[in-house]
Amino acid sequence: MRKQSEQKIKLIDTVYLIAYVNPIDKLHKEALQLIENINQQTLVSSYALIEFDLIMKSRGFTEEERIDIWTLLETKINGNIASPHPQDHRIAAELQKLNYDYFDSLIAAQAARLKAQPQTTDKMIIQAYNKITKAHQKSQTTN
Numbered sequence: 046m047r048k049q050s051e052q053k054i055k056l057i058d059t060v061y062l063i064a065y066v067n068p069i070d071k072l073h074k075e076a077l078q079l080i081e082n083i084n085q086q087t088l089v090s091s092y093a094l095i096e097f098d099l100i101m102k103s104r105g106f107t108e109e110e111r112i113d114i115w116t117l118l119e120t121k122i123n124g125n126i127a128s129p130h131p132q133d134h135r136i137a138a139e140l141q142k143l144n145y146d147y148f149d150s151l152i153a154a155q156a157a158r159l160k161a162q163p164q165t166t167d168k169m170i171i172q173a174y175n176k177i178t179k180a181h182q183k184s185q186t187t188n
Contacts, residue, residue: 054086055079056127056156058165059093059148063100065121066114072166079164080121088127088161092151132158136177145173153177 057079064072065080079087101111136154141147146169153173156163163174 054088054159054161055164056152056159056161057083057087057089057093058152058163058167058170059090059096059100060166061164062089062093062097062118066117080118083122083125085125087164088125088159089122090127090152090155091129092133092148092155094126096148127155127159127161130155130158140173140176143176145169149173 060072061076061079064070064076067073070076083089098111098115101114106114133151133154136157137145137147137150140150140153145153149167149169150173152163152165153170154177155161156170156174157177163170165171
C-alpha cells in the first residue's frame with residue numbers, strides 16, 4: 046500500500062471540465078469533487094484547457110459565457126495546471142501516427158511524462174496512456 050506522500054498525481058481531462066460547468070452531465074458530481082478539491086496532487090492538463098475552450102467556441106458559447114466560465118475555473122484551479130512540454134508533443138505525434146486524436150494523445154503523453162493518473166472516462170486516452178507507460182516500462186527493463 047502506498048503512503049500518502051507517494052500517491053500518484055491525478056491529471057484532469059476535458060471531460061471533467063465540461064461536466065463541472067454542466068449540472069445535468071452524468072459526471073457533474075464527480076467533476077465537482079475533483080475540481081472543488083484540487084490541490085498539488087490534482088492538476089488540470091494544460092491541453093484540456095485549450096480543448097475545452099475550443100469545444101465551447103464550437104458549441105456557440107458567447108464570449109461573455111466563456112469569460113464567466115473561465116473566471117469560475119480560474120478561482121477553482123488556482124494555478125494547479127500541468128505545464129506543456131516538447132516531449133508531450135513528440136510522444137503525441139507518435140500516437141497520432143497510430144490514429145489517436147490530437148488532444149487525446151497530448152493528454153495521455155502529458156500524464157505519462159508526469160507519471161500522473163489520467164482522470165478521464167475517455168477510453169482512447171486511457172488506451173494511449175497504457176501504451177506509453179508499457180513502452181516506457183519495456184525500455185527500462187531492456188536498458
